[in-house]
Amino acid sequence: MRNAPALVVVFLFLGAFIIPVAEMKFRKLVPWLVLTPALLSSSLVFVMRARVWSEGPIRFHVGGWAPPWGIEMFVDEYTTTMLTAIFVVAVPVLLYSMASIPHELSPHLTSRYHALNLLLLGSLCGMTMAGDIFNLYVFMEISSLAACGTISAKGSRESVEASLRYFLLSELGSGCILLGIAIVHTLTGHLNMGLCLESMPYAASLAPSNVAAAAGLVSIGLLVKGALFPLHIWLPDAHAAAPTPSSAILSGLVVKVAAFALWRVLNRAFGSEVASSLRIFDIILLMATLGIILGSALALNQVHLKRMLAFSTVGQVAYVFLGLGLDSETAVRGAFLHLINHAVAKACLFLSAGAIWQKLGVSSIQKMAGIGRLMPVTMVCYSLAALSMVGIPPLGGFTSKWYLAKGALEAGRPFYVLVILVGSFLALLYTFPPLASSFFAARTDFRPVGSDGFREAPAAMLVSIVILGAACLIMGMDSSIAAQIIR
Amino acid sequence: MPEMVQSVVANHYYLVSMLLFVIGFHTMLTHSNLIKKIIGLNIMETAVFLFIVSSGYVDGAKPPIAEGPWDRGPFVNPLPSALILTGIVIAVSLTAFALSLVIQLYKFYGSLDADEIARIRLKEGERQSLCETRQH
Numbered sequence: 001m002r003n004a005p006a007l008v009v010v011f012l013f014l015g016a017f018i019i020p021v022a023e024m025k026f027r028k029l030v031p032w033l034v035l036t037p038a039l040l041s042s043s044l045v046f047v048m049r050a051r052v053w054s055e056g057p058i059r060f061h062v063g064g065w066a067p068p069w070g071i072e073m074f075v076d077e078y079t080t081t082m083l084t085a086i087f088v089v090a091v092p093v094l095l096y097s098m099a100s101i102p103h104e105l106s107p108h109l110t111s112r113y114h115a116l117n118l119l120l121l122g123s124l125c126g127m128t129m130a131g132d133i134f135n136l137y138v139f140m141e142i143s144s145l146a147a148c149g150t151i152s153a154k155g156s157r158e159s160v161e162a163s164l165r166y167f168l169l170s171e172l173g174s175g176c177i178l179l180g181i182a183i184v185h186t187l188t189g190h191l192n193m194g195l196c197l198e199s200m201p202y203a204a205s206l207a208p209s210n211v212a213a214a215a216g217l218v219s220i221g222l223l224v225k226g227a228l229f230p231l232h233i234w235l236p237d238a239h240a241a242a243p244t245p246s247s248a249i250l251s252g253l254v255v256k257v258a259a260f261a262l263w264r265v266l267n268r269a270f271g272s273e274v275a276s277s278l279r280i281f282d283i284i285l286l287m288a289t290l291g292i293i294l295g296s297a298l299a300l301n302q303v304h305l306k307r308m309l310a311f312s313t314v315g316q317v318a319y320v321f322l323g324l325g326l327d328s329e330t331a332v333r334g335a336f337l338h339l340i341n342h343a344v345a346k347a348c349l350f351l352s353a354g355a356i357w358q359k360l361g362v363s364s365i366q367k368m369a370g371i372g373r374l375m376p377v378t379m380v381c382y383s384l385a386a387l388s389m390v391g392i393p394p395l396g397g398f399t400s401k402w403y404l405a406k407g408a409l410e411a412g413r414p415f416y417v418l419v420i421l422v423g424s425f426l427a428l429l430y431t432f433p434p435l436a437s438s439f440f441a442a443r444t445d446f447r448p449v450g451s452d453g454f455r456e457a458p459a460a461m462l463v464s465i466v467i468l469g470a471a472c473l474i475m476g477m478d479s480s481i482a483a484q485i486i487r
Numbered sequence: 488m489p490e491m492v493q494s495v496v497a498n499h500y501y502l503v504s505m506l507l508f509v510i511g512f513h514t515m516l517t518h519s520n521l522i523k524k525i526i527g528l529n530i531m532e533t534a535v536f537l538f539i540v541s542s543g544y545v546d547g548a549k550p551p552i553a554e555g556p557w558d559r560g561p562f563v564n565p566l567p568s569a570l571i572l573t574g575i576v577i578a579v580s581l582t583a584f585a586l587s588l589v590i591q592l593y594k595f596y597g598s599l600d601a602d603e604i605a606r607i608r609l610k611e612g613e614r615q616s617l618c619e620t621r622q623h
Contacts, residue, residue: 134570141577145584152588157595161604164588168524171581172515175531178574179508182535185567186542 001051004044005060005073005129008083011037011044012122016115023111031098034114038094041125042087049080059131067192072131074193074268078336082128082260085340088471089252089347090121092464096351097245099460103358104243105153113153113243120146120249124257132191133181133218133269136261140177140225144170147254150246151238162237169234173224180217183210184269193268200271212278215270219262219280226258228284228321229291232314239310244354247306251313251350252343256320259339263324263332272327284325289419291318296426305353305365308430309346315423316342316389322416323404331407337482338400341388341475345397348385348468352378355457355465365434372439374455377462379438381469386431388472391424396475399482500541507534519602521589525582532578536571543567 015037022029052058057076061067075083097117101110123146126139144167152163181191187203187210188196204211227235235255239247266275275281295315302308320342323335355378356371357363372379388395401420408416456462475481495502507530514527543564551562589599596604 134573138573138577141581145580148584148588152591155591157592160588160591160595164521164585164592167581167585167588168515168528171528171585172512172531175508175512175528175535178532178535179538182539182542185539185570191570 001047003060004048004051005058005075006062008041008044008048008129009122009126011041012118012125016118016122019111019115019118027111030111030114034094034098034118035091037118038087038091038121042091045080045083045087048075049084052077052080067131067195068190071135072192072194073129074131075129078260078264079128081336081340082257083125085256085343086121086124086128086253088340089343089468090249092467093245093248093252093347093351096248096354096461096464097243099458100244100354100358106155109153109155113150116146116149116153117245117249120150120254124253127257127261131193133184133193133196133265134191136265137174137178137181140258140261141174143254143257144174144225147246147250151242151250153243153246154241156241158237159241162234162241166234166238169231170225173221175221176217176224177221180214180221183214183217187211187214193265196269197271200269200274204274211270211274215266215274215278215280218265218270219284222258222262222265223284223287225255226262226321227255227314227317228259228287229295229314229318230287232291232295235314236307236310239313240304240306244350244357247310247354248347248350251310252347255313255317256339256343259317259320259324276327281325281327284321285416288318288322288325289416291315292322292419292423293426296423296430299430300426302430303364303366305356305363305368305434306350308365309349309353312389312427312430313346315427316346319401319404319420319423322419323407326404326407326411326413326416328407328411330403330410334400334403334405334407337403338397341396341400341472344468344471344475345385345389348381348465348472349389351461351465351468352382352385355461358461359455359457368434369437369441373442375457377456378465381465383435383439384469384472386435388476390427390431394473394476396472396482399476399479500544501538504534504538504541507531507537510534519600521592521599521601524601525585525589528585529578529582532574536574536578539567539574540571 015033019030019033022033048058052075057074060073060075062071062073065071094117097114101113105113120143123139123142127136127143130136130139148163148167151166152160184196185191187207188199190196190199200211224231239251242250266272266280292315295311295318299308299311299315302311316338320335320339323331323338326332356368356375359375360371362368362371384395388397391397391401401424405417405420408414408420457465511527511529511531511534514530515524518524518527543566545561545563548561548563551565592604593599596607598604598607
């Protein structure tokens, strides 16, 4: 169990490397090769959670070499919260992809797609647990390559174009991050976050402008990857053009991990004094305010369901940045809670949208009228997730927005409570009309895709949608879970 | 003035790498040709590699290979070079992937120019909406 942090990544990567080989001889094994590593890693995360709670943060030294020379993996309660979010979303999404990917991609691509998915998840776990900034960069590059690969998997014009746009912008960000890391290395002589933090005050007194440049470059790069408002331009196309399981992972996890990494680097490598003297948090707050309002407003006038969901991600990820930017205890905890709640809700929304498209061929919001009667289970889960995202009381999203608002009040900034309320109202405006018409409008001219009479999606897809929908409900109803997560 | 010249001469690795970084960044942002964008990406990354490697260089020092227990003489810092090795591998794979995407796009549009591709898409969109209005 001592090696648990490394094994979480190793299991997922091993799965990713074995699948393309196994595909040649044992095609039937591929689903097992996808689900087994994910389940093994998630059980390890469960074990690590228990250990972090009882014994405090885990510092794992790769190969037994201690930090000034060796590589460290750092796991504390925030890390385990992020990892929990990753696996709560990833396991249902991988289950869903077993049934949906054969419909979305040509047969020779399916196993490679699964391999890329595992690679993406492994690199996200690595980013979360990285204890030094260079490994953070390496895992980040793996994740952006794997993400671009999954976006372009369909091979259509839109998906290739979206993938290239995402690639170019995220590499622009990566270049900035790498330069920032290089400057930190020249200033402090360390790459380990804890050691950087120790020598940062001295470095800042010697060369304040260099520290400022490094912090600015790293922040800009991670904000591009986290799609905070003016830097979100790559997101809608990329998330809408990707295959459904990838949309869920990209919207639910990839942008959140970038937000988490930014918070980690600012707090554990630069220190909050450097960050606050540069007013980085104020800039993040300004961008988040714009993102919450304009991202939601842009979602209002979308025609396609998946594009609307992608724009709503721009608005919702800004809530996470808002909580992290307020930098008060409660607000940060609220941000982490919102990160999980939104990841679960948005994954559920994308998966339901994919199921609707696969069974009925419907992809635009207007044509959703009457779907609630044909696919009741899917649409009930869709509504739970949508209302949780808006923040309607018994559901998960309400708890997290409550904590965010409380954090804003505690930080003495009541203005942001107003921002949170306006954002929620806008979210209600773009989610409610399609919901109402899907249940209450009568329409009978649907033609199901495929010959089977059963209108709901295949069992694997339905089960994963129900799991995520139920998670939205449980997160809101059972306050002990929220309390545990943000302990 | 001589002091400034001296500091420029002493730090010329850093200055050149920053200059290269800005050139690469500018190329990536402003050029509409996709191949040039990728070249810009490479210039940008190479600039950072130059920066890191030169930060580990010690004037008059030897490569970090001790010839015996008596060998204490100044060595070049090997860590930056090791980092760059990883960085180069990443840069190569990124470039390969980006070029493969560009080849795909060229097959679709017959153009490597981002503006030209946007124009073609706009025209197609107009044609489509015209067809739809005629159908109505």
